[in-house]
Amino acid sequence: MTTPALELDALTKDFSGNLAADAVSLTIPRGSLTGLVGPNGAGKTTSLSMAVGLLRPDSGTAKVDGIDVWREPTRAKALLGVLPDGLALPERLTASELLRYWGLLRGMDPAVVAARTAELLRILELDEADERGVLVIEYSTGMRKKIGLATALLHSPRVLVLDEPFEAVDPVSARVLRSILRRFVAAGGSIVISSHVMSLVEDLCDRVAIIARGTVLADGTLAEVRGSGSLEDRFVELVGERTVAEGELTWLGR
C-alpha cells in the first residue's frame, strides 16, 4: 500500500476534563480531497491542529507522507501547507511583504517568492489592496482567509490542511478557491478541509469524515458516507437533530 498523505492515529486531547479529541484516527489517501465536517465544538480544529504540529496531543501520532509531525517537525512541515483557524500572522505588513517574509523564513529563493507572490495576489484578487499599501491588519475576514491561503500555498506543499477555507469568502473568490484546490489535487497533491457547508463538501470532496464529541463517526468516500441520501441527512442522523420546540423562545418577536 502506498504511504498515505496524512495519517492520524488515535490523536487525543483533553482540555481539563473536556475530551476535545478522543482517539481520532483518520487516513487521507494521496490525491484525495477530504472534507471534515462536524457540529460546533466537535473537535475538528483540535484534531487538525494536532495533525499539523500546532497543538501537542496528549497521545497518538500524526504522520505526513510517513513522517511523524511531532518527532520530525522540520521535515514534516516542509511538506505541509496549513490554513489554521484564526491566523497568527505578522499583520502590520502588506500582503506582498508578508509573503516575502514567509517565503524567506521557509528558505525559499527570493526571486521565486517574488514571482509566486505576484501570481497568488493577482489570482486571489488581493493585488489592488497590496498596491495601495493596505496592511493585513486592515483586511476584511474574507481577505484574511485569502492571504492565509496564499501563505499555505507559497512553498508548493504536498499536503494542504485548511481549517474552514471558505468561511467569509465571497462567491466569486470561492469559485477561484475551488479551482485552485482542484488543480492542486489534479497535480498529485492531497487536501483536508473542514467546513460547515455540506453542499460545498459534496461538490468538492471525494472523501468525507464526520466528527462529533471528539470521535470520528463516519469516514470514507462521499458515496460510502452519505449512502442513498444527502450528506446533510447523514450528518443529522449521526449527530442528532435539535429543533426549537413550540414553547421555546416565545418572547421573541413580541
Ligand SMILES: Nc1ncnc2c1ncn2[C@@H]1O[C@H](COP(=O)(O)OP(=O)(O)OP(=O)(O)O)[C@@H](O)[C@H]1O
Ligand atoms: N485551547 C483550548 N482550551 C480549552 N478548550 C478548548 C481549546 N480549544 C478547543 N477547546 C474545546 O475543545 C472542544 C473542541 O473544540 P474545536 O475548536 O476543536 O471544535 P470545532 O469542531 O473546530 O468547532 P467549530 O465548528 O465551532 O469551529 C470544544 O469543547 C472547545 O471548547
